[in-house]
Amino acid sequence: MTNRIRLLRADRDWTQEDLAARLGVSRQTVNAIETGRYDPSLPLAFKISQVFRLRIDEIFSPNGGK
Amino acid sequence: METTPGVGVARSSWSRLVTLGAVSILTYFGARLVLEVESIPTAWRVVAALVPVPFFSWLLYEIIRGSRQLDELQRRIHLEALAVASPVCLTILMTLGLLELVIPLNRNDWSYRHVWQMQGVIYIASLYLTQRRYGVTCE
Numbered sequence: 001m002t003n004r005i006r007l008l009r010a011d012r013d014w015t016q017e018d019l020a021a022r023l024g025v026s027r028q029t030v031n032a033i034e035t036g037r038y039d040p041s042l043p044l045a046f047k048i049s050q051v052f053r054l055r056i057d058e059i060f061s062p063n064g065g066k
Numbered sequence: 067m068e069t070t071p072g073v074g075v076a077r078s079s080w081s082r083l084v085t086l087g088a089v090s091i092l093t094y095f096g097a098r099l100v101l102e103v104e105s106i107p108t109a110w111r112v113v114a115a116l117v118p119v120p121f122f123s124w125l126l127y128e129i130i131r132g133s134r135q136l137d138e139l140q141r142r143i144h145l146e147a148l149a150v151a152s153p154v155c156l157t158i159l160m161t162l163g164l165l166e167l168v169i170p171l172n173r174n175d176w177s178y179r180h181v182w183q184m185q186g187v188i189y190i191a192s193l194y195l196t197q198r199r200y201g202v203t204c205e
Contacts, residue, residue: 025139031201
C-alpha cells in the first residue's frame with residue numbers, strides 16, 4: 001500500500017510530531033506509515049482521513065495503484 | 067498543539083518501569099544471596115525465595131498498564147518480539163531437556179533457573195530487530 005501522507009502533511013506545514021498528536025499515536029508510527037513500513041489499521045486510516053478531510057482512497061492506494 | 071495523551075503517559079511511565087524492573091532484579095539477586103547461605107533455616111529461605119514475587123507482580127501489573135497506553139504500531143512491535151522470543155525459549159528449554167537425557171549439564175550454567183534470564187535477553191534482541199524492521203529507533 002502507498003500513501004500521500006508525507007505530501008499532505010507538508011502541504012499543511014505540519015511536522016510528524018504535529019500529525020502524531022492529532023492522531024493520538026507516536027511520531028515513530030507516523031514515520032513508519034509515511035515510509036510504507038507499516039499499514040495502519042482501518043480505525044487509524046479513518047482518523048487520518050478525518051484529519052486531512054479527505055476520503056481514505058484519496059490518501060491510500062494499493063501498490064502500483066493509480 | 068494538543069499533546070498525545072496515550073503516548074505521553076507511556077513515555078512518563080517508562081522510567082517507572084525501568085526503576086521497578088531494576089528493583090525487582092535486585093530483590094531476585096538478594097534472594098539468591100540469602101538462599102546460598104545454608105546456615106539459614108529452611109523456613110526463612112523459603113520466605114526469601116518468595117520475596118521477589120510481589121515485586122515482579124507489581125512489575126507485571128505496570129507492564130500490562132503500560133502496554134494499554136501504547137499505540138497500534140508499538141503494540142504490534144512488542145507482540146512480534148514476543149512471538150519470536152517465546153518459541154525460541156521453548157526451543158532452548160526443549161533442547162536442554164533432551165541434552166540432559168544424554169549428558170549431565172552444569173547446573174550453574176544450564177539449569178531451568180537460568181531460562182527466564184535468557185528469555186529477557188532474547189526478547190530484547192527480538193524487540194530491537196522488530197523495531198529496525200519498522201524503522202523505529204529508541205529516542
